[in-house]
Amino acid sequence: MIDIFTLNENLKNGKAENCYLLCGSDEKLIKDTVNYIVDMNVDKNFRDLNYEEFDGTFIDSFEPVINACETMPLMSSKKVVLVYRASFLNDDKSGNPKLHGENAFKCIYNYLSDVPDHCILIFYDIFKSKRDKPGKRIYKLDKKICVVRADKIKGYQLESRVKEMFELRGKQIGRVELRIFCSLLKENDLNILENEVEKLCCYVLDEPITKDDIKVLFFKNNYDDIFDLTNPIANKKIKESIQVLNELIYKGEKIPYILNMIEKQFYKLLELKIMLHYKEKKQNIMRELNMRSDYAYEINVAQSKKFTFKQLKNAINLCLTAEERIKSSTIDPKTEMELLIINSIVYEK
Structure with missing residues (x-):
């Protein structure tokens, strides 16, 4: 049994099989992989002729699938046959009762040795939860066809894969920088990850990869803008804080939104400080x-x-007061925000 990354690498290197079973809890990841296999083997102009799919929940027998596999492709050297939601290949008896019996499974199992070279037969089974594991049938199939565990990898496994990508490009990345980079990745698709790695390598050229490089390329969003504003406030830098505020307004952010986000950040910092004071575990705090x-x-x-409890409570009260004043008076909102920043900084411990 291989993971989705190994499958993608094999396909990219021309190591293809003619029968796959993808199983896991992430259906989007599985569908993307199926589409990738189809696109690699079937011309999009003849897709309707050389691609067939069956819903494993409703088919009465496996014969239509066999017939589709045996039919020669048209205007192409390959055709792809997909059986999706094929829970009958696992031990889940809530699936298709017509194919779940031992005789039906034996018929399917025996045919897998006879799938013709012109056909790529793909099954996929979606687990009901991330805690589900492959059953005995899937492990039995693993001895005959290519079984792929299609779950998003994370933690050390993801970091190891990404580190290899950097090393193949002649780049070294530190442990801290690697962890930050992986934490910002939103997809586990091999091609997308390689694009992100390539982007970072091109950005730094011959220089070492730093946390700032990663932040510039991948970590800039509205939340970071607000963090960039509360950070100089924490460091008691009035001029820098006002400058960041002006940049946000220039970028088109509305003052009520900026105020709301600052307030939320101060609340988060206060809650965090309280939890740290009572020695809450890191994982509990993150959750x-x-x-x-x-x-x-x-x-x-x-x-x-960088804040005391009193400073954070005062900052939250200042946000609430500023919000009320902006809504109920003719005061200039920008001036009110500047006063909020100044008062947050000059407040005594």
Whole structure:
């Protein structure tokens, strides 16, 4: 049994099989992989002629699938036959009862040795939860066809894969930088990951990869803009704070939105500081405050340490007062925001 990354690498290197079973909890990842195999083997102009699919939930027998596999491709050297939601290949008895019996499974199992060279037969089975595991039938099939565990990889396994991609390009990346980079990746698709690695390598050229390089390319969003504003406030830098505020307004961010995000960040820092005070575990804190990476946790902890409890409570009260004044008076909203920043900074411990 191989993982989705190994499958993608094999396909890219021309190591293809003519029968696959993809199983896992991530249906989107599986569908993307199936489409990739189809696109590699079937001309899009003749896709309707050389691609057939069957819903494993409803087919009465395996004969239509066999007939599709045996039919020669038209205007192409290959055809692809897909049987999706093929839970009858696992031990889940809630699937298709007409194909789940031992006789039906034996028929399918025996045919897999006879799939013609012109056909690529693909099954996929979606697990009901991430905790589900392949059953005995899938392990039995693994001895005959290529079985692929199609789950998003993470943690050390993901970091190891990504590190290999950098090394193939002659680049070394530090452990901290690698962890930050992987925490920001939104897809586990091999091609997308390689594009992101290539982008970073092209950006740094012959220079070492730094955290700032990664942040410039991949970590700039609205939340980071707000973090960039609360950070100089924490460091008591009035001029820099006002400058970041002006940049946000120039970029088109509305003042009520900026105020709301600042308030949320101060609330988050206060909650974080309280949880740290009571020695809550890191994983509990990340889950409660919706921090999706170790890097996000570390930078928020560092920022929270620059405020006292009183300073954070005062900053939140200042946000609430500013919000009320902006809504109920004719005061210039930008001036009110500047006063909020100044008062947050000059407040005594």
